[in-house]
Amino acid sequence: MLVRFDYPRTMNSMLDELFATDVRPTRSVFPAVDITEDEHVFQVLAELPGVKKDDVKVAFENGVLTLSGERKPYQIPDDARILMNEMRTRAFERSFEFGFDVQSDKISAEMSNGLLRISIPKAEQAKARTISVK
């Protein structure tokens, strides 16, 4: 388990210099999500760095998509010393209600490079249609 590292922290002078960094990252909601649509499908993209595929659950029920899971701590040697700890290990859950008809039995999800990509095909009646004028 990692412990919180308060920055800057006084260690010996060499280590104070070592890994000094001016810019601090900003924190935001986890996971950050994009939702897009084209004619046929909604795509949900979630940023899940450091999260294993088996630690993510995707559910769709009554029009609500729920992503949940846990970012677990990674292994470090017992005698390692933490110098900086900005990453957070935590459970997460986010839900999105789709006010559209979708084909819930055809939802698919895949993970690569820390991104979870979920495809939600639109129901036929939800697709935009061009009506030809007779």
Add this chain to the structure above:
Amino acid sequence: MNKNVALIRRTPGAIVKRNEIAESLVTPVADIYETVDAFVVRLDMPGTSNEKIKLSIDPDRLSIRAAVGTLHKEGTGFLLSEIGQKAYQREFNLGDGIDLDRVEAVYADGVLTITLGKTDAMKSREIRVN
């Protein structure tokens, strides 16, 4: 439990096309720890790839830069946009004690792990109390 559910719908003006979103530089979240023979730097950088990551190291500075590029297909409309178009950039000062010939980097699960081997002089500076 009272679940916080965001309603996803089209509201006028909410749908932006990808090319209207400007790319921004993001400082990736980092962990650093020290072992007997190395410093290990881990950075959260989801959405990039080995080819897009540029690492440079000199005796004073470790620089990380990585493009993310396009995450969505051309012509898609956004219903929610939190990730944005971005590139990652972060730099760390380095002091004595890093062996520049023993630096390794691995990208997996959206996390970049950089292992900086210590010089022999740095290793011997460690005094362990048992």
